[in-house]
Amino acid sequence: MTTNPMRIVHCVRSPIGGIFRHIRDLATAQAEAGHDVGLICDSSTGSTFDNRFLEELRPKLTLGLARFPMQRQLTPKDMSATLAIYRHIRDLNPDILHGHGAKGGAYARLIGSGLRLFGSKVARIYCPHGGSLHYDPNRLEGRVYHTLERLLGRITDGLVFVSDYESAAYESKVGQPKAKSRIVYNGLTPEEFAPVTVNKDAGDFLYIGMLRDLKGPDLFIEALYNIRLKTGTAPRAHIVGEGPQEERYRNMVRKLGLEDAITFHGALPAREAFKLARNVVIPSRAEAMPYIILETVAAQRPLIATRVGGIPEIFGRYASRLIEPGHIGKLTVAMEEALEDPVRMEREASELQRCLAATFSTDLMNDRITTLYQDVQGIAPADEATPQAAESASADSSAQAVYARSGNR
Incomplete structure (x- = not known):
C-alpha cells in the first residue's frame, strides 16, 4: 500500500476500446495501491458489452463512477456539460x-x-491517446483542434504519451510541451502472455476492432474479395467488434457476395476472438498504441498489421514485417502469403511474443504514471525516481532505441 495516497479522478468521453482498457488497468492498479479513484465518462456511449466492463470496475472506484452527456464534436452543449462535471x-x-x-x-x-x-492544488494531467493528433494539420479541422491543444497546453501540468510516435506527433502538430511529459507504453497482465490455441474449425483471418474506417475493416473485406478474384475462393474470415459504420460493412459484404465467407460476431473478449481464426489482421489507417496489437502478440497469434502510430515500437526489430497503411494491394499480398506459409506465420508470432513482456507491463505503466503524478506535485522529483521507475525508464529507452534503429522515427 502506498504511503502517500492520492485522490485521482479520470475523465474520458467514450469508455470503449483501447482508451478504456488503459483507464481500467490504470484505475485498478491505483486502487490496489491504496489510492482513492473515480471515473467520469459519457452517459450515452457504450454497448452492453462495454458497459459490463464499466460495472466490473465500479466497485474499485471509491470516488465513484459518474456519467454525463458528452458530445464528440465541439457544440454549445459543452458549456452545460462542463458546468455539471465541474460541480x-x-x-x-x-x-x-x-x-x-x-x-x-x-x-x-x-x-x-x-x-x-x-x-x-489539483494537478491537471492529459493523455491524448491519438485523439486530435490524428487530424491533418493542413486541413481546417486539424488547424482548429491543434490550436485548441496549444491553448490547453498552457494549463497542463503533466502529459502522458502512450508511444514515442504520439510524443513526436504532439511536438510536430501542437508544439514542444510546456508541461512535464513522459512516454508510458500501454501494459498487459502476466496471464495475457499465455498462448491462445485456435478452434479446430478456425477460419483463415480475423479482424478485431472498432468498426470505423480509421481501423480499416473496409480494407480487410476488399482484400478478401481480391483473393477470391484471383483464386476463385474467398478465405473464411471473422469480423469481431462494434462501431458506427457496421451497417456499411455488412452492405459491402453483401454487395461483394462474401456472405458465405465472412461472419460478423459483434464484440467479444479478445482472447475468445483469437480462437476463431489462424491469422489476425489489423489494417489500421491510424493508431496511437493499440491494445489489440499488444494482446495479439502476447497471445502468440500470427499477425498482419500496418506501419502506423506506435505499432513499429511494439514490433521493434521486426518492424520491417509491417505493411503500408491504406494500401489494399500490399494487404492482399500479405494475406495471400499468410495462407501459403502458415509455419512461417507461427514462427514469427513466437519470435515477437518473446520480446514483448519486459516493456509492455501494467506494473510498469502504473509506476511510470504514478511517479509523474508525484513529480508534478513535488512529492517525488524526477532525479529521485523509485527503482521501479528507473527500471521502466530503462525499458522505455531500450524500446525507443530499437525503434529508432529500425528507421521509423
Missing part, C-alpha cells in the same frame, strides 16, 4: 485530474484550472 469534481476534491482523449483532456484541464482559481 461533481469540485465535491470530490481530487489531487489528480487525469483527462484521456481530446474531450476528456479538455474537460480535465479546464475544470482543473477552474478549481485552482478557488485554491485547489
